[in-house]
Amino acid sequence: MAKKRIVVKIGSSSITNRKGEIDLEKFIDHIQAIASLRAQGHEVLLVSSGAVAAGFKQLGYPSRPVTLKGKQAAAAVGQSLLIQAYRDQLSKFRIVPAQILLTRNDFSKKERYKNAYATISELLERGILPIINENDTVSVAELTFGDNDMLSALVSGLVQAEQLIILTDINGLYDSNPRENPSAKRYGFLSAITEEILAGAEGTGSNLGTGGMKSKLIAAKTALSLGVRIFIGKGSGSQKLIEILEGHGDGTYIGGETLASVNSSKQWIALHSPVSGKILVDEGAEQALIFNGKSLLPAGISEIKGVFKKGDVVEVFGPNGLLGKGEVLFSSEDLQQVMGKRSDEIEGNVLFSSIEVIHRDKWVKA
Ligand SMILES: Nc1ncnc2c1ncn2[C@@H]1O[C@H](COP(=O)(O)OP(=O)(O)O)[C@@H](O)[C@H]1O
Numbered sequence: 001m002a003k004k005r006i007v008v009k010i011g012s013s014s015i016t017n018r019k020g021e022i023d024l025e026k027f028i029d030h031i032q033a034i035a036s037l038r039a040q041g042h043e044v045l046l047v048s049s050g051a052v053a054a055g056f057k058q059l060g061y062p063s064r065p066v067t068l069k070g071k072q073a074a075a076a077v078g079q080s081l082l083i084q085a086y087r088d089q090l091s092k093f094r095i096v097p098a099q100i101l102l103t104r105n106d107f108s109k110k111e112r113y114k115n116a117y118a119t120i121s122e123l124l125e126r127g128i129l130p131i132i133n134e135n136d137t138v139s140v141a142e143l144t145f146g147d148n149d150m151l152s153a154l155v156s157g158l159v160q161a162e163q164l165i166i167l168t169d170i171n172g173l174y175d176s177n178p179r180e181n182p183s184a185k186r187y188g189f190l191s192a193i194t195e196e197i198l199a200g201a202e203g204t205g206s207n208l209g210t211g212g213m214k215s216k217l218i219a220a221k222t223a224l225s226l227g228v229r230i231f232i233g234k235g236s237g238s239q240k241l242i243e244i245l246e247g248h249g250d251g252t253y254i255g256g257e258t259l260a261s262v263n264s265s266k267q268w269i270a271l272h273s274p275v276s277g278k279i280l281v282d283e284g285a286e287q288a289l290i291f292n293g294k295s296l297l298p299a300g301i302s303e304i305k306g307v308f309k310k311g312d313v314v315e316v317f318g319p320n321g322l323l324g325k326g327e328v329l330f331s332s333e334d335l336q337q338v339m340g341k342r343s344d345e346i347e348g349n350v351l352f353s354s355i356e357v358i359h360r361d362k363w364v365k366a
């Protein structure tokens with residue numbers, strides 16, 4: 001089998017027990033499976049939850065905390081326990097792990113986004129196993145929304161992984177929550193995540209995890225949009241990840257044969273960039289952007305809203321609504337001077353180095 005880049009996401013319920021401890025049996029099973037996958041030559045990145053679930057007991061709580069400060073304190077205790085356990089167990093296979101703690105802000109600042117990519121690439125090149133988690137002690141949204149599923153999708157896109165494997169406590173996605181509906185049916189394969197499928201998925205069932213199936217599906221939708229296939233399910237034994245990769249996993253596979261990968265600039269614009277302004281365009285420009293794959297030129301622009309700099313990201317609206325987002329090559333001030341003008345009226349003007357307002361390579365459809 002060709003060498004692949006795989007992101008494995010392990011949920012809290014698959015690492016810890018209800019007492020607030022790492023479940024060593026489950027834990028070692030994952031380590032052996034990761035070691036086997038790497039032994040086949042695949043590159044592996046791990047997104048590991050479990051800091052809160054592994055830390056609350058040593059913090060002195062009888063059960064998983066519900067307050068924000070309790071969760072954040074538990075995560076601070078648990079994260080070090082987790083990494084210690086990873087180091088101990090991985091060393092038996094001579095695998096060196098690296099801890100990476102990220103917040104959503106690390107994706108919205110372009111410099112940080114690029115740095116994260118550069119660091120992860122360097123680690124992979126050197127054969128290190130990156131172990132990624134949310135930086136829970138400072139990340140408020142994560143603990144409220146259980147974003148580790150989304151984090152794994154974003155990481156998969158960032159590193160252009162071939163597959164995201166989400167390991168959880170249930171063997172895949174069902175048409176309704178099987179813990180409440182015994183006749184729920186499992187999906188073996190899905191080519192897309194529809195509204196109907198999302199409607200059948202609920203929150204967490206284990207009280208160890210946070211997001212439940214719904215957050216996995218929203219994450220899967222994002223991963224798909226970035227060209228990454230997904231598996232959601234469970235397994236056991238040292239061969240489980242290899243079996244999943246070979247298509248024999250116990251769970252749900254999501255994503256068809258033809259998935260287009262998205263370059264990192266477009267990913268950043270689509271998912272992470274702050275929006276600095278709005279540009280309104282006419283029907284001709286809408287046609288060019290949406291159907292003809294062209295860049296946006298000044299001639300089609302009818303109005304500019306907001307103040308933005310060259311290199312900022314703006315939303316573009318057509319006569320019928322939002323068309324997409326793109327990185328502008330003009331400031332709003334300069335754009336005021338050229339909007340509505342044909343390219344031959346601008347060409348040669350030394351003030352403007354470009355006649356494209358948004359280049360097609362820096363444009364993403366809504
Ligand atoms: N339609 C569904 N199919 C499968 N599981 C579902 C569905 N709706 C809700 N769930 C629940 O989602 C849970 C998995 O999510 P979660 O507890 O957050 O796990 P993890 O800790 O691995 O992220 C399952 O145990 C199940 O109870």
Ligand SMILES: N[C@@H](CCC(=O)OP(=O)(O)O)C(=O)O
Nearest residue numbers: 012049050051052209210211
């Ligand atoms: N970052 C948190 C993860 C939150 C959580 O429980 O996520 P999950 O088990 O993946 O639904 C932690 O490490 O505890």
